[in-house]
Amino acid sequence: MRNIGLVATALVIGCFGFSQLSSVSAFGSYRSQLVTQFKLVDARVGCQYCHVDAGGGAPWNAFGQRVQNNLSGNIAKALYDSLADKADSDGDGYTDMLEVFAGSLPGNKDSAPLVAVKTLEVAFEKAGGLEQYKP
Numbered sequence: 001m002r003n004i005g006l007v008a009t010a011l012v013i014g015c016f017g018f019s020q021l022s023s024v025s026a027f028g029s030y031r032s033q034l035v036t037q038f039k040l041v042d043a044r045v046g047c048q049y050c051h052v053d054a055g056g057g058a059p060w061n062a063f064g065q066r067v068q069n070n071l072s073g074n075i076a077k078a079l080y081d082s083l084a085d086k087a088d089s090d091g092d093g094y095t096d097m098l099e100v101f102a103g104s105l106p107g108n109k110d111s112a113p114l115v116a117v118k119t120l121e122v123a124f125e126k127a128g129g130l131e132q133y134k135p
């Protein structure tokens, strides 16, 4: 009897572990797409690019909410559409596309580019503008 209980417990833990792994993998693929599509430095991109907490999960920051609102099954399109909105999600004076280009966080008002908006806009357009982030 005791062995049956152990086997059942192992199965429950195994299934739970598997579902957690699947969940992590899905979010990991979103992160990979973000890093690749936005030409970011992989090691510098944490969960707080889109989430409020460093560990991810709910809640999402203003930029993460924008991506969620644009998500209809295709993360690459949702990421592009979020920049094409030309919004300043965190209200720090820089549009999300300029923040992505500069390497600051588009959903965190405490993270902003160190150069003036006009200077950054010129460099952004010279580098290819919004088209450089098209999937």
Ligand SMILES: [Ca+2]
Pocket: 090, 092, 099, 104, 105, 106, 107, 108, 109, 110, 111, 112
């Ligand atoms: Ca910001």
